[in-house]
Amino acid sequence: MTKKRKPRAPRAALLGVGLDNDDGHKRITSGEQFAILGGSAETHERMTETVVKTFEELKVRGKVLQKIEPRELAEILLKSTPR
Numbered sequence: 001m002t003k004k005r006k007p008r009a010p011r012a013a014l015l016g017v018g019l020d021n022d023d024g025h026k027r028i029t030s031g032e033q034f035a036i037l038g039g040s041a042e043t044h045e046r047m048t049e050t051v052v053k054t055f056e057e058l059k060v061r062g063k064v065l066q067k068i069e070p071r072e073l074a075e076i077l078l079k080s081t082p083r
Contacts, residue, residue, distance in 0.1 A: 012065040014054070016047035033065055046082050053080035 018039015021027070027044040029036040033055070036047045057076045058065065065073075 010066045014051055014065070016051065018043040018047060050077065050081045 012033065014034040016034070016036040016039075018027070018037070020040045020043050021038050023040070025041070027036075027038060027041070029044065029048050031051075034051045036044060036051065038044070039047060054073075054076050055065075057080060058068065061076075063072075068076075
């Protein structure tokens with residue numbers, strides 16, 4: 001007899017990778033649904049701010065990362081990116 005498996009809930013996370021680091025410092029920031037790796041101090045800070053604002057906007061819209069449409073997520077990310 002085979003066991004029936006419960007369907008897994010979809011999982012999702014955001015990953016930011018900065019490639020402009022030339023000072024040798026290793027920068028890593030992570031949370032429940034995101035990880036930000038590398039980058040210069042400025043780039044890492046901008047990526048972190050973008051992720052924080054993105055999750056705030058998702059909350060305002062009553063959405064979760066696992067269920068948002070890619071197009072809507074892209075819109076939120078662009079809106080959340082500091083200029």
